[in-house]
Amino acid sequence: MEAMIKIKDICKGYDVGNERLEVLKSINLEVEKGDYLAILGPSGSGKSTLMNIIGCMDVADSGEYFLNSLPIHETKEKNLTKIRNSEIGFIFQKYHLIPTYTVMQNIIMPLLVRGKSHTQAEEECKDTIEMLGLDKRLKHKPSELSGGQQQRVAIARALVGNPAILLADEPTGALDRNTGKEVLALFNKLNEMGNTIIMITHDLTVAEHAKRIVRIIDGEMFE
Template identity: 55%
Template sequence: MDQENIIYMKDVVKSYKMGNNELVVLKEVSLQVKRGEFVAVLGPSGSGKSTLMNIIGCIDVVNSGEYRLSGQNIDAKSEDELSAIRNREIGFVFQKFNLLPKYTAIHNVQMPLLLRGLDRKTAYEKAKYVLEKVGLGDRIDHKPLELSGGQQQRVSIARALVGDPNILLADEPTGALDSQTGKEIMDMFLQLNQQGNTIVIITHDEEIAQKAKRIIHVKDGNIYQ
């Protein structure tokens, strides 16, 4: 395997039992993403792109084939190991932000570090630094409902970045935002990529996908590059 490939999939099949039937969602998919790339996975609803995202993000595992993340064979990992890999290797950004409403921006951002066992003071300082990096240094003590949609997504991005993950994995990151705010968020992803972050965006929006450096099309469980 090429050492530069942070994501390496070969002949990946994923299916689900539907009563007596088996629904094949991914059909012998092969995919490589190199460290430092900015890739969009583009496809309509039902194409298999969300299943592909779940496998990349170690939320789900393959039925057959091979998936390696940062050189690690993911197929052989236990649930606890997968959870640790998600926390350490991947920064997730969600369409609906998935912030804890009762907690301030800085508490939301430092949460992954506290889950790793980092001491509270160090976690706070690191969270503060990352919130400043995404332009929210003056909003650290605001709760999600006190922030605009774009600001909430910036908090979500800061939370994804705070653990220094190998990959930022964003699922429809502009889906809940107006077009202007969505453009600002995509510009932020471009800046983060220029700083060396590997970014994979899942989207059904061709205009959003065009912002990435490479587009992977998903249709009927197959991928086309």
């Protein structure tokens, strides 16, 4: 069976003054459907750059990246935007919720971008909202929620579009220990339900919740 994600010899660098800084050095990675992978590395190791490439927010300088057999490395920017919206659900450390929107408005946003009506979008995300225990919070604004609740809203928003991958960047980084554990337990449940999860973290205890860990050190990957 073909891997859902296939990354081959990916390199990425940036010009800093007169020097070239190589951030990713010949990265190879395969992720199967239903996998739960943690990419573990210290600050500055290249893990965020790799996340941006997997999430189609940045492109590699060289190498190949296939997502569900689609050659991302040959895809034009306007099509990458569509792929981001349909194939990838993002969960960020700082939630990235729109403060003036209600919980419901934040959750249905990806579906509205796809052209669905409000009614259609709200109907489609009922089960997700219920599963995440947000049904009594739908009219609240993010500022009226705890950190854990805000992260649940972000997870609901990531899930509603039924993406191929959930891409979580330091998902417990802004949470206290107990709330962080709740969010990680939720990730385990989502993975058991068949969701493919890639989590970026600098914390080994967080990474150990995944089925598989790869490490990035100075732009090189070790399984």
